[in-house]
Amino acid sequence: MKYGKTLIAVALSAATLMSSAVMAENHTVSAAVTSFKPMVIKIQPGDTVSFENMNGHITNTVFTEADGKHQYIPEGAEGWTSAMGENFTTNPLTVEGVYLYKCDPHWGAGMGGVIIVGEATNLQAIQDTKPKGALKRLVKKAAKAVAK
Numbered sequence: 001m002k003y004g005k006t007l008i009a010v011a012l013s014a015a016t017l018m019s020s021a022v023m024a025e026n027h028t029v030s031a032a033v034t035s036f037k038p039m040v041i042k043i044q045p046g047d048t049v050s051f052e053n054m055n056g057h058i059t060n061t062v063f064t065e066a067d068g069k070h071q072y073i074p075e076g077a078e079g080w081t082s083a084m085g086e087n088f089t090t091n092p093l094t095v096e097g098v099y100l101y102k103c104d105p106h107w108g109a110g111m112g113g114v115i116i117v118g119e120a121t122n123l124q125a126i127q128d129t130k131p132k133g134a135l136k137r138l139v140k141k142a143a144k145a146v147a148k
């Protein structure tokens with residue numbers, strides 16, 4: 001009986017290790033004129049995202065608004081700001097939730113995107129900030145993807 005339980009525990013921890021180490025994936029988002037494609041992606045915790053075709057573009061989780069800088073990412077997560085034109089790859093995104101980012105030069109044209117890592121833990125918190133304009137559209141896209 002005890003032996004059986006140990007076996008199950010070993011099998012479970014092996015499966016956990018495999019799912020985090022072996023199955024971590026890299027996802028690609030490509031900049032195209034004034035949009036990111038795909039605009040919304042759903043990934044698993046530990047996965048990374050690479051931004052390609054970034055000539056003339058930036059990916060940035062820091063939103064500068066009238067009342068200061070904001071990041072729409074889960075609590076405890078790390079945001080990013082790429083260099084202009086850099087084909088940027090995120091660190092593994094380990095904290096579950098919604099991550100919003102934008103391209104600064106084209107934010108006026110609504111160039112932004114959404115990464116949903118696992119459960120959208122912070123979606124309501126983002127909606128509660130009553131986003132406006134392009135940010136509001138981004139949040140709507142996020143909510144639609146979460147509802148699917």
Ligand SMILES: [Cu+2]
Pocket residue numbers: 031033034035056057058103104105106111
């Ligand atoms: Cu851009």
